[in-house]
Amino acid sequence: MTVIVRDLRPDVRADAEGFSDTRRLALPYMLSTPESVVHTLTHAHPDAHFGQLVAEEDGEIIGTAQISVAHESPEPGQGSANIYVRPGHTGRGAGTLLLRTAEERLGRLGVTKLFTWVLDEPDNRAFAERHGFRASRSAWFLRLDLAGGTLPPRQDPPAGVELRTAADFADDPRPVFELDAEASSDEPSDIDVDLTDYEAWIEETWKQPLLDRDLTTIAVVDGRLAAFSAAYTDGGSRYATAMTGTARAFRGRGLAKLAKNDSLHRARAAGYTEAFTGNDTGNEPMIAINKWFGYETCAKEIRYVRELG
Template sequence: MTMIIRDFRPSDAQAASASYSAGRPHLLMTPEAVLHLVASATPEQHYRLLVGELDGEVVGSGRVGVHAFSSTKGQGFANLSVNPEARGKGVATAMLAAAERHLAEHGVSVIRAWVDDVPDSVAFAERHGYVRGRSAHFAHLDLTAGLRPVPELPAGVELRTAADYLDDPRPLYVVDVEGTQDEPGDVDLSDLGYEEWLEEVWERPDLDRELTTVVVVDGRAAAFSAVHSDGGTRYWSAFTTTSAQFRGRGLAKLAKTDSLHRAVARGCTDAYTSNDATNAPMLAINDWLGYRRCASEWAYTKEI
């Protein structure tokens, strides 16, 4: 058996996207999105997509880089995935060693990693010196089973889609950045500029602008529910948020419900979402919509 850990090549896109969700059907990553994430990374992120080969076949991938847009410097990430049939053969260990060397070379002192809440993955992380932190939960919604109706629109409120902002998406950037600052998590992205947001978020090929609902209050974008899709039947809720001054009016629930109805009309059959375990407002909305937990993960950290 010959094992090689190397950098990603464009011809690896299909295999890298498959390894991302192998054994984890609640995750969505298209080959086009893989290519975009590599191409759009800024120099400050020192982003590397590692791939692990066994006997010439790509069986794993590792997304590694620096949290360059956080106000707290010296943080990096290393998120690995290996196809179930190839686990236990040293691929993840070799990728992790390469990831840690790369991050150390670029001034990272704390590595953060998301780890599936399954015994083998947890044991692997802890065996390599990572310490458990916060948790997050994935949930699934069967879109063929019927949806709650879209709530009645309050006065002065209208629903649009992200496709209506093709000429000027800056209003969505403002809502996104403001919401991200309040999102539960260990890493803030307060330094994410508009140009970086355009390239990393707005121009992602799997961002489905027709399914992304925007709630507009008196002419101003106030909330949205961003969606990634595979162009087929699967729907991923990427981020739902509301500007601070408009919270408490049910706008996030309105955005997400409308988006799901658009997905059903499109022919989507399965919707997935993820939330930090402490994000009570979004967890309540997802419960109301009928989402049911299907998996969990833990945030692990290691000081180097």
């Protein structure tokens, strides 16, 4: 049996399904659908040189890789390659072949520092370290039982605060972009992010098929967008918090917690039964908030880095 690596074909439904299925089985804590796979590939900013690779064995997709250049970072030469192999198909060379292909492509694009996320399991860590990566930061995946669990009661917004949805800003999403850009710039990360391209954000984020605008809650204070909790849904039973953040001028007032609680209650009312989120292991304030909601840690992911060339 021979494993080959090739580019995903966005116009072939079986490719998108195989990619999404593999990602979901290897990383069940993150949402993925065939539609989101195709959208991410076809709407990525040209400067990201975004690519999706598949490892195929006897016509079956058994591994995936997402590769990109960190074009939104003020520091040049950084890139990422996140690789996942379908459970039951490890040890056949798919991961190594995907990584080698990713490194060759990104190296030709000027990437000199490569980052990758690895689930905190012995085989995964050994794979990364065997290929010259060193561990850096880490993050938790958390799960909440929306069907059987108990959410904190919904709270009335304080005076001057209004809870709205992203759908309310469909005619002019620029204020949502500005809030997202400010909050994202302060997120813990190995790669600094500076969101400045509104049109790219519209294509990549606002039009992302996973984004559920009706369940994304935004706290508005005296007409200004202050905090938000962005919701992803897979069209089935799974809901995920894609991002929760607060504008700097409004931090320390519990607005992010208020927005997330509202979104979770409406997600449960809409029939979603599982909720997922993630936190940097050093982000104690957000971890405490998620434990208050009832989330439980279900897995740990480690960020690995290596120099290319």
